Amino acid sequence: MASPLVTTDWLQENLDNERLVLIDASMATVIGKEPIIYDQPVWIPGSYQIDLEGTLCNTESSQIHAFPTEEQFTQEVCRLGITPESLVVLYDNQGIYSAPRAWWILRSMGLEQVFVLDGGLPLWLDEGRETVSAPVQGAASAGSMAGRLGRERVRDSAFVLQHLDDEQVAVIDARSRARFLAQAPEPRPGVRGGHIPNSLNLPFTEVLDGYRFKPDSELAAMFKQLAPNLQPGNGQQLVFSCGSGITACIILLAAELAGYNQLSLYDGSWADWGSDESLPVA
Numbered sequence: 001m002a003s004p005l006v007t008t009d010w011l012q013e014n015l016d017n018e019r020l021v022l023i024d025a026s027m028a029t030v031i032g033k034e035p036i037i038y039d040q041p042v043w044i045p046g047s048y049q050i051d052l053e054g055t056l057c058n059t060e061s062s063q064i065h066a067f068p069t070e071e072q073f074t075q076e077v078c079r080l081g082i083t084p085e086s087l088v089v090l091y092d093n094q095g096i097y098s099a100p101r102a103w104w105i106l107r108s109m110g111l112e113q114v115f116v117l118d119g120g121l122p123l124w125l126d127e128g129r130e131t132v133s134a135p136v137q138g139a140a141s142a143g144s145m146a147g148r149l150g151r152e153r154v155r156d157s158a159f160v161l162q163h164l165d166d167e168q169v170a171v172i173d174a175r176s177r178a179r180f181l182a183q184a185p186e187p188r189p190g191v192r193g194g195h196i197p198n199s200l201n202l203p204f205t206e207v208l209d210g211y212r213f214k215p216d217s218e219l220a221a222m223f224k225q226l227a228p229n230l231q232p233g234n235g236q237q238l239v240f241s242c243g244s245g246i247t248a249c250i251i252l253l254a255a256e257l258a259g260y261n262q263l264s265l266y267d268g269s270w271a272d273w274g275s276d277e278s279l280p281v282a
Contacts, residue, residue, distance in 0.1 A: 025102035042131040049135040064244040073147035081139025091117035095211030100249035109147035171199035174242035191274040194281040207254035219258040232259035
């Protein structure tokens with residue numbers, strides 16, 4: 001499959017595929033949009049569940065949401081029965097919110113056959129498809145994949161600071177315009193208002209149409225308008241940031257859908273940059 005997205009029709013047809021590993025990557029806290037609240041939690045049949053703030057987060061890091069260690073990742077994918085031959089499909093209960101974060105973690109750790117369900121659980125429910133009342137607790141057999149982090153896919157403040165004036169590197173911020181312009185307070189104490197100098201603003205809600213991503217052609221036009229000098233295939237690097245590294249992955253995935261391929265995540269994002277008084281703020 002060429003696209004990093006799969007449709008609900010495709011998933012329905014492949015629920016019995018022996019290679020499929022279906023994962024709910026929902027998060028308890030939703031920032032930047034009105035959350036969808038469920039009376040009772042439900043899952044797509046055959047779903048496992050992962051914890052992006054626990055088992056897939058390096059809780060020993062000073063960052064709020066830090067990439068997991070290679071050891072954490074390996075332990076989790078083995079629990080889920082994932083092998084290099086698996087077809088991993090991720091979704092969340094907001095439509096598109098935290099599943100792209102899990103997608104980028106798996107991709108960055110070396111798994112290539114990993115996809116996001118476009119529309120997630122809300123679209124699945126709207127279409128009247130079957131659900132279950134509990135996730136699968138553990139795979140029948142352990143997985144066999146060892147995570148190896150691709151260092152070029154995850155950046156830190158030192159890299160961003162070094163390339164502030166580099167025309168070959170663009171930092172794109174997924175926060176709202178009000179937060180980007182320091183017109184609205186940051187939700188985390190001790191974090192300054194504003195944005196990384198020379199960074200661009202593309203609120204994550206703007207790449208979505210309801211529960212789903214906008215069409216690839218619309219996303220391509222959006223990125224071209226945002227940064228006319230950055231063209232797919234020209235070797236420029238796009239570094240994505242947000243509040244703490246979650247919604248940045250939404251616009252990172254949107255950039256891949258738009259045809260860009262030199263992509264990385266500033267994992268600490270504004271929570272890291274904005275709380276460090278030694279770093280410049282615009």
